[in-house]
Amino acid sequence: METILIPAEQVKVAAEADVCVIGGSCTGVFAAVRAARLGARVILVEKQNRLGGTASCGLVSMWHSVFDATGTRQVIGGLTFEMMERLERCGGIGNFRTPAEFNIRLNSELLTLELDALVEEHPNIRLFLQTSFSRAVMRAPGEVEAVIAENNAGRFAIRAGAFIDASGDGVLCRAAGCAMRRPERFQPPTSCARFEGWKTLGDFNLTAMVEKFRDKYPELPCGYWWGMEVPNSSCYMLAGTRVLHYDPEEADATTRAELDSRRQLRAILEMIRNECRPNRVSLQALPSAVGIREGLHIESRARLKGEEMLAGTAFPDAIGNGTYPVDIHSDGDDSISFRRLNGEAVTYRGGKPVCRSRWLPEGEVLPFYRFTLGSLMPEGMRNLIAAGRMLDADRDAFGAVRVMVNLNQCGEAAGVAATQALEHGADFTKTDCRRIRELLASGGSIML
Numbered sequence: 001m002e003t004i005l006i007p008a009e010q011v012k013v014a015a016e017a018d019v020c021v022i023g024g025s026c027t028g029v030f031a032a033v034r035a036a037r038l039g040a041r042v043i044l045v046e047k048q049n050r051l052g053g054t055a056s057c058g059l060v061s062m063w064h065s066v067f068d069a070t071g072t073r074q075v076i077g078g079l080t081f082e083m084m085e086r087l088e089r090c091g092g093i094g095n096f097r098t099p100a101e102f103n104i105r106l107n108s109e110l111l112t113l114e115l116d117a118l119v120e121e122h123p124n125i126r127l128f129l130q131t132s133f134s135r136a137v138m139r140a141p142g143e144v145e146a147v148i149a150e151n152n153a154g155r156f157a158i159r160a161g162a163f164i165d166a167s168g169d170g171v172l173c174r175a176a177g178c179a180m181r182r183p184e185r186f187q188p189p190t191s192c193a194r195f196e197g198w199k200t201l202g203d204f205n206l207t208a209m210v211e212k213f214r215d216k217y218p219e220l221p222c223g224y225w226w227g228m229e230v231p232n233s234s235c236y237m238l239a240g241t242r243v244l245h246y247d248p249e250e251a252d253a254t255t256r257a258e259l260d261s262r263r264q265l266r267a268i269l270e271m272i273r274n275e276c277r278p279n280r281v282s283l284q285a286l287p288s289a290v291g292i293r294e295g296l297h298i299e300s301r302a303r304l305k306g307e308e309m310l311a312g313t314a315f316p317d318a319i320g321n322g323t324y325p326v327d328i329h330s331d332g333d334d335s336i337s338f339r340r341l342n343g344e345a346v347t348y349r350g351g352k353p354v355c356r357s358r359w360l361p362e363g364e365v366l367p368f369y370r371f372t373l374g375s376l377m378p379e380g381m382r383n384l385i386a387a388g389r390m391l392d393a394d395r396d397a398f399g400a401v402r403v404m405v406n407l408n409q410c411g412e413a414a415g416v417a418a419t420q421a422l423e424h425g426a427d428f429t430k431t432d433c434r435r436i437r438e439l440l441a442s443g444g445s446i447m448l
């Protein structure tokens, strides 16, 4: 491969803090807030113009239940629950207080406003929006001294004691020299979209329509879809595109994902316009970034393994609990497979169940599973932790842990762990998991 040398450059140090967080989805915001609430001075860097990541910029506006799979106790608290309460006050969330409601609908725009307010309530968080992380400056192998960021004011350095990579893609981890792992197959990206007038379609079924009109509109997506009415709005959010064979290591892969998924959306709109008359459907919003389900994973000190997680293991370094099923979208066709905590395993193709079995003995239910701090700690790194979908999990564990109510908890744990690292010479490897769990619990997280 041909390469080019980047000349050395002197850049100003524009900001200094105890903790620097790269990426401002709820994962990154919650990391920043938990560190700030424990007294740290925090810098939060987000490349988009708003906080919320996939939930706002990607229009993916669905969280999941905070109750266990038996509906008898709450297993997720902390900032996820706080944010749900905040959204409830402004009408931006569906019913999250009843265990029977598993899918919790959000309003992405109100989430953005509440995230702004949450950050602004913490004067020790300094936020940089429309600012991209680009490089890491290393003090020694495994030790980050500063990050280089860029915005319309130019290129500058941010110096900190501890760093949290909440970029989803693991951009800081990669730049800092962490070993990264490709999964066997990447779960495929999807662009969501919001529509007005969706109800005028009646009982519209995208899978059936795609099957019927595939030849007439060849750019139609593969046929798997889900959607929801957005609370406090007249819009419908549709997740109906799928970009097959995405490879995040190709320089233009995300560009292709943006264009392919928007071409699929154009085909859906054209089909609706021509084949579902009369209707009053109009496109109301496109995401400002395609939704990436999976990219590279860090090589951590302790990979999260599906077999252990789904056995309900009480890991000593557990930092969160989840009930979302193992949910794997195929990157080669429209199939999707679930392993639900009620013990049921189902694979759907063309929207129809094609294979049903049980992965748990008849009558058995897994109330919830736990995930770990070790899977966020990049091997060989001293003052850097990862939080988000780049965490180190095998295919099954990732299929479950990858949803937002779970990654939010990873963010909170990373924020608390960063404050503990600072007490040990900015060294995450010296932190005490028991203490981190205690601090998480005293800040509202549920530790089981």
Ligand SMILES: Cc1cc2nc3c(=O)[nH]c(=O)nc-3n(C[C@H](O)[C@H](O)[C@H](O)COP(=O)(O)OP(=O)(O)OC[C@H]3O[C@@H](n4cnc5c(N)ncnc54)[C@H](O)[C@@H]3O)c2cc1C
Pocket: 022, 023, 024, 025, 026, 027, 028, 045, 046, 047, 048, 051, 052, 053, 054, 055, 060, 061, 062, 063, 064, 131, 132, 133, 134, 166, 167, 168, 169, 171, 189, 190, 191, 192, 239, 290, 291, 292, 293, 387, 388, 389, 390, 402, 403, 404, 405, 407
């Ligand atoms: C279509 C789709 C549907 C899904 N459905 C659901 C669902 O219904 N419910 C659910 O809970 N989960 C769902 N998921 C999964 C979930 O949305 C993601 O796994 C999760 O949001 C990832 O969170 P994250 O914080 O790791 O990354 P992201 O949400 O991607 O956030 C990363 C943030 O870092 C920022 N960033 C990246 N690079 C830089 C940089 N260089 N400098 C500065 N900032 C940077 C990004 O702009 C972004 O704000 C879905 C995913 C997709 C794609």
